[in-house]
Amino acid sequence: MLLLRSRRSTTTTSVVRLLYLGLVIWSCCCCDWWYLSTPSHYYGAHAFTLVTFDVDGTLIQGSGQAAEASLHAQAFSHAVRKVLASSSSGNSNKNQKDIPPVAQALPRELYHGSTDGLILLRLAQATLDMDATESFPYLPQMMDCMYEFMLSQSKEDATSIGKYISPLPGVMEHLTELANRKDSVMCGLVTGNVEGIARLKMKTVGIYETGVLAEACETQRIWDGTQDIAFLGGFGSDFCSGNIVDLDRNHLDRGEQIAIAVQRCQRQLAKRHSGTNNNNDPPSLLKRVVHVGDAPADVLAAKALSERTLQNQVDDELCVGMVAVATGSYPADLLQELAGSPIPGKWEPVVLEQGMGDPMFLKACGL
Template identity: 35%
Template sequence: QSSPRHLAKLSIYLLPELLLVFTIRAPCSLRSRTASVLCLLLLLAVDSASGLLLRGYGAQPCRANSQLLSSRTSYSVCRLRGGGSGEMVKKTLVTFDIDGTICVQGKGEGGSSEKMMHTLAFNHAFLKVFGVDAHIGEVKHAGSTDQLILLHVLLERGFDKEEVSSKMGEMKEAMIEYAQANKERAGDGLTLLPGVKETLAELSTRDDVLVGLVTGNLEPIAWLKMEALGIKQYFSTPNFGGFGSDYTSGDPTKKAEDRAEMVRIAAKRAAASYEGVEIGDRYHIGDAPPDVWAAEAGGAAAVGVTTGNFGEADLRPFIKGEASVVLKDLSNREEVRRVLGLA
C-alpha cells in the first residue's frame, strides 16, 4: 500500500486540508485580509484540481472535505467582513471639529496665530501661486473652510473668481507642501481644550463607537495637528472624516452648507471603511454656528461647545433637533456620555 501511486493520491488529498489550516490560522496572526482572500481562492482552485486528479487515478474526492471547505469559507469571509455571525454591528458615529473644539489657537508655545504652521501655509500658497503677500486675517473666517478662505482672501484682493477657482488645486498642494515640510511645527500655538483628550481616550476604548474628524482643514494638515497634539491614536483606524480638501461650493457665504456636506462625507467614509458595521446614531461636535447648523443639515445631532469664539447665546438659535445640545466644554465625562447616548 506504499506504492508511489498511492503516495501521490494521498498527497493530493491532504494538500487542500493543509491549505485550509493555513487559510484559517494565518490571517489571525498576520491580520491580513488580502492574504486570507488569496489563500481561500488558492484553496478552491487546489481542491478542484485535486478532485480532477483523484478521479484520474480512479478515486473520488472526500465529500466531507467539500462540506468543511464550504463551512470554513463562509466563516472566513464573514470574519473578513467584520462579523463572526454575518450580522451587521451597529456603532455610534462621533465626529469632531478641530479649531475651537479640540484645540484653541494663538496660545501656548509658538505665540500668536500669525506664526502658526497652518496660518503660514496659507501665506505660502498665496505667495507661490498668485505672487501676493496675503494673510487670512484680511477676512472674517470663523467657521469657514480652507478652500473658502483661500477664495475669500483673493476675491477681496480683486482677483477674478474663475481664475482663483481654476488654481485652487495648486493652492491646496502648496499648503500641504508647506505643512509637510514644517510638520515639526504643527502644534505651535495650539492648546488642547478641557476634557478633549479624556473624552477621546474614553471613546477609543469602546467597541460601539467610531470617532473621526469633520473640519474645514485640509486633510493632511488636520492629521498633522492631531499628531502634534498627541491625540491621533484615539481616532478610529483606518482614519476617516470630512475635510476642507474634499469639497467646496465656491461661495464664501456658504460655509455652513460646505460643512454639512463634509458631515455627510464623513458618514459615507465611515460606512465604507468598516465592513460589517452599520452606522447608528451620529453626533458632530463643534464650536461655531456653522458647525451646529451643518451637523443637523448633514444628518447628525449637533453638540455645540462654547470653547471657541461663540457663546451659548450664539449657538442656541441653530439647535433644532431634540438630540442636539450646547455644552460649556467636554470636561464633564458623565454629561458627555449621556449627550452621546452612551451612558
C-alpha cells in the same frame, strides 16, 4: 363504493397537501417581507455611532497669536502668494505683492468657522482682486502648497506646528475613553482643514496617539508624508463649492464634509463585516452620527444633515446628534438658538458651555 371512497380520500388528502403547501409559501413570503421591511435593530444588527470632531476651538485651542502666527495661518498666505501671485505673470503688481495673514486681510466672519478652500478663495479676492471663478481652478494646487509648506516646516522644526496650539481641557481624557469603545463607536474628524494638515495637527498635539481615530477609508487621499498617520473623516480638501458670495456655504460646505464622513464610515463597517470569518454574524450598521463643533457652521451643518434624513434624501433611520461646544469664539446661547428644538430620534442637539471639559460630554453624545 370502496373505490369511490378511496378516490375521495385521495382527493381530500391532495387538497390538504395543497393548502398546507400554500400556507408554507405564504408564511415564507411574510417572513421575507418582515425581514426586508423591518428596521435592522429588530433582527440583530449591531448598531454603531459615528462621532465626528471639528478641530480648532473644539479639540485644540490657539493663543492670541494663532490667527496670524500659527503655521496653519502662514500657510494660507504662502499658498496664495506662490500659486496665484506667481501665476499672474502678466500683472507685475500681483506678482510682487505681499500677501498678509488671513486675520489681517479678512473680517473674522469670513474665516472663522469656514473651510480652508473658501478661505483661500476669499484671501485671493481680498489681496489680489481675483474673482473666485478665476482662482477656483487653482484650488487643489493651493491646498497642496499649504500642505507641503507645513510638512517641510515641521521637518525643519518638529515643534513648529505645535506653536500656539494645544488640546482643550477634557479632550485627551474623553478621547481616551472613546478609544475603548470601538466595539460600538467610530470616531473621525469633520473639519475645514486640508486633510494632510489635519493629520499633522493631530499628531503634533498628541491626539493621534490616543488611538481614538478610526482607520482611514480607501477612498481617502494618501497625502505623501503622512500616510502612516491617516484616519477617518471628511475634510476641506474633499469638497469646496467655490461660492464665496453666499455665506450659507460656510455651513453647507461643511455639511457635505459630514456626509462624506458618514459614507466613509458606512463603507468601513461594510468592509469590516465582509472581512469577518463568520458570515452569519449580524452586520454593523450606522444608526447615529454625532458632530462635535464650536462654530455656527458646525451646528447648521449637522442640522442640515438631519433635515436631509427627514426628507429621506439619506438613510431615514439615521439619528443626527450635535454637541455644540462653547470653547471657541461663540457663546452657548447663540449655539443653542441655532440648534433649535430637538426632534427625538432625528435631531438631538446639546450645547455644552465647558465643551469637552464637561463631565457629561459622553452622555451628550448619546453614549
